[in-house]
Amino acid sequence: MKRAYNFNAGPSALPLAVLERAQKELLNFQQTGMSVMELSHRSKEYDAVHERAEMLLRKLMNIPDTHDVLFLQGGASLQFSMVPMNLLKEGEVGNYVLTDSWSDKAMKEAKKVGATHVAASSKEEQYTYIPTNIELSERPAYLHITSNNTIVGTQWREFPNVSVDLIADMSSDILSRDIDVSRFALIYAGAQKNLGPSGVTVVIIRKDLLAKGDDRLPTMLNYRTYSESRSLYNTPPTFAIYMLSLVLEWVEEQGGVQAIEKKNAEKAAILYRCIDESEGFYKGHAKKESRSHMNVTFTLPNEELTKKFLAEAKEKGLIGLAGHRSVGGCRASIYNAVDIEACEALVQFMDTFRKNIF
Amino acid sequence: MKRAYNFNAGPSALPLAVLERAQKELLNFQQTGMSVMELSHRSKEYDAVHERAEMLLRKLMNIPDTHDVLFLQGGASLQFSMVPMNLLKEGEVGNYVLTDSWSDKAMKEAKKVGATHVAASSKEEQYTYIPTNIELSERPAYLHITSNNTIVGTQWREFPNVSVDLIADMSSDILSRDIDVSRFALIYAGAQKNLGPSGVTVVIIRKDLLAKGDDRLPTMLNYRTYSESRSLYNTPPTFAIYMLSLVLEWVEEQGGVQAIEKKNAEKAAILYRCIDESEGFYKGHAKKESRSHMNVTFTLPNEELTKKFLAEAKEKGLIGLAGHRSVGGCRASIYNAVDIEACEALVQFMDTFRKNIF
Incomplete structure (x- = not known):
């Protein structure tokens, strides 16, 4: 598996x-x-x-x-x-x-x-x-x-x-x-x-x-x-x-906290770039200056698409992307143990999903 | 191992x-x-x-x-x-x-x-x-x-x-x-x-x-x-x-709690019998009518023997027999997951140890 x-x-x-x-x-x-x-x-x-x-x-x-x-x-x-x-x-x-x-x-x-x-x-x-x-x-x-x-x-x-x-x-x-x-x-x-x-x-x-x-x-x-x-x-x-x-x-x-911090910044940048370059399809929930490097929250144009997104992501082995039950939407938590490869896989999926819709 | x-x-x-x-x-x-x-x-x-x-x-x-x-x-x-x-x-x-x-x-x-x-x-x-x-x-x-x-x-x-x-x-x-x-x-x-x-x-x-x-x-x-x-x-x-x-x-x-209870009573009986038949070498701490089927507490004639007992037991892979720091002596905790074989190994060790001393 x-x-x-x-x-x-x-x-x-x-x-x-x-x-x-x-x-x-x-x-x-x-x-x-x-x-x-x-x-x-x-x-x-x-x-x-x-x-x-x-x-x-x-x-x-x-x-x-x-x-x-x-x-x-x-x-x-x-x-x-x-x-x-x-x-x-x-x-x-x-x-x-x-x-x-x-x-x-x-x-x-x-x-x-x-x-x-x-x-x-x-x-x-x-x-x-x-x-x-x-x-x-x-x-x-x-x-x-x-x-x-x-x-x-x-x-x-x-x-x-x-x-x-x-x-x-x-x-x-x-x-x-x-x-x-x-x-x-x-x-x-x-x-x-x-x-x-x-x-x-x-x-x-x-x-x-x-x-x-x-x-x-x-x-x-x-x-x-x-x-x-x-x-x-x-x-x-x-x-x-x-x-x-x-x-x-x-x-x-891994090289200690400073090395981890650098990697975390890269991971977050990969995801936020995908959101920002999606022509409004994905919308970041947090204002740019307050964005988290740990939890990337975003929404899709409507609830139907969100559901479809989450279901297809799960099929591809991308797990845990539903937003918190109190706010909905999507959330990618990218803590220390989540590697860059996972973020790249997610971004690839997000791009493909968006292009298939439009 | x-x-x-x-x-x-x-x-x-x-x-x-x-x-x-x-x-x-x-x-x-x-x-x-x-x-x-x-x-x-x-x-x-x-x-x-x-x-x-x-x-x-x-x-x-x-x-x-x-x-x-x-x-x-x-x-x-x-x-x-x-x-x-x-x-x-x-x-x-x-x-x-x-x-x-x-x-x-x-x-x-x-x-x-x-x-x-x-x-x-x-x-x-x-x-x-x-x-x-x-x-x-x-x-x-x-x-x-x-x-x-x-x-x-x-x-x-x-x-x-x-x-x-x-x-x-x-x-x-x-x-x-x-x-x-x-x-x-x-x-x-x-x-x-x-x-x-x-x-x-x-x-x-x-x-x-x-x-x-x-x-x-x-x-x-x-x-x-x-x-x-x-x-x-x-x-x-x-x-x-x-x-x-x-x-x-x-x-x-294992057959549920009743089967476990029966096994626990057997395990306790094996240990208490060894204590009671040791001609006073091992002394049970608890009065007979209040004896626990989970923690068998006993003392040896003196502290020197107790130390020797614990050290030799450990060498034989019998671990955790020291009494609680507040009372000293020895204690064998025989919870559900401790099997009869372990109790028999302990009793064999206790008998041999006693006979070697006398």
């Missing part, structure tokens, strides 16, 4: 080399006579995996010693609550930039904890761009942004310069480009786009913020629990963290 | 047939051209996996229609908080039976939410037995028990007959024996002992209790969120749920 061209929005494509390695050692991890899934999380063999994942992430993202790396569960959705539970104190205001329904959800969870403020929003224009006119509230606890917006296909090309702690949901573009971690107070990301399979969430937190977590918080919802135990307070999702370590090794083999 | 005899307390042994199947289809799940890890959680292929896991668990445990089956993350440790956050209301008291440090931790988390009461405890005798003299508080919200205690090696052989909602942490013996689910208001279990790899938590909840969850709870900590979305509110840990579905298929092939 030919491998599918996987444009899923997440869970999404994983590097073939990573899957092959996982397959090869699935029954016998490093001559232990057992699967990595069967190792005790207190064993030295698993500990080395756990440590390697952290070490590689630190190295690849150039994470400074001022920041801790934590492995959690529950996805970004649980972080929507953990961020304010740990960092939004009485009398303070959680500031949010609304760039799609994920940031909206993040703010809704914060409202259950304390005061919130919309610092900027592009909601009135269907979130088609990244708003940069940020107006902070009084006594802001932090400014929360979503670095890449999977549903609408926008991405912060430059991060806002603010004097307040900057928090970013980077679920869909972590490790896809070089960023300066020291500018962020906290970064969180579900793994299932650029880091590995679903089931593990990475949190990068500036250490001084750990003191803000109240002891009355549920133990599993206090960042300090993870920091003090190296994310081994209870049984972590060991297989997901193992897969993360393999994906990180793969990124390193 | 020979497969290890895996007595890990969790994560623990998985059935070889399950690992082989996962390995075989790791690169190409059901002719999709991708790994099960790469499937969208909204795809029909993943949905069938998700549904099958629920269906099989319902069938194997004979779960009545009055109860929902939910898939969560965060392990039993997060349930320690979610149970009281959802079910312990002002003016009510969470009742706990203390049978080892896990139940102790469960009660500590409940204390952050509301009032608690120790309904019974064997703490004063190092948790060596299951206390049955239960005294409920006034206005009890529920009675919480830990059905099997991995650290000390005790297990509820008969569940308490109480007029209040019964909640059980069954992390270490779910699916190991036939139980009457209708007697429980809520059952929760981390998967990493009898159900699959770490990273997914099963919750079985009586549906009327879902109404108790307050809308002000964080969305991800409200059981209703999972019930209303079939545990697909956000991206679930898809690979862990896939592995769960394979383990459940394996249990069915």
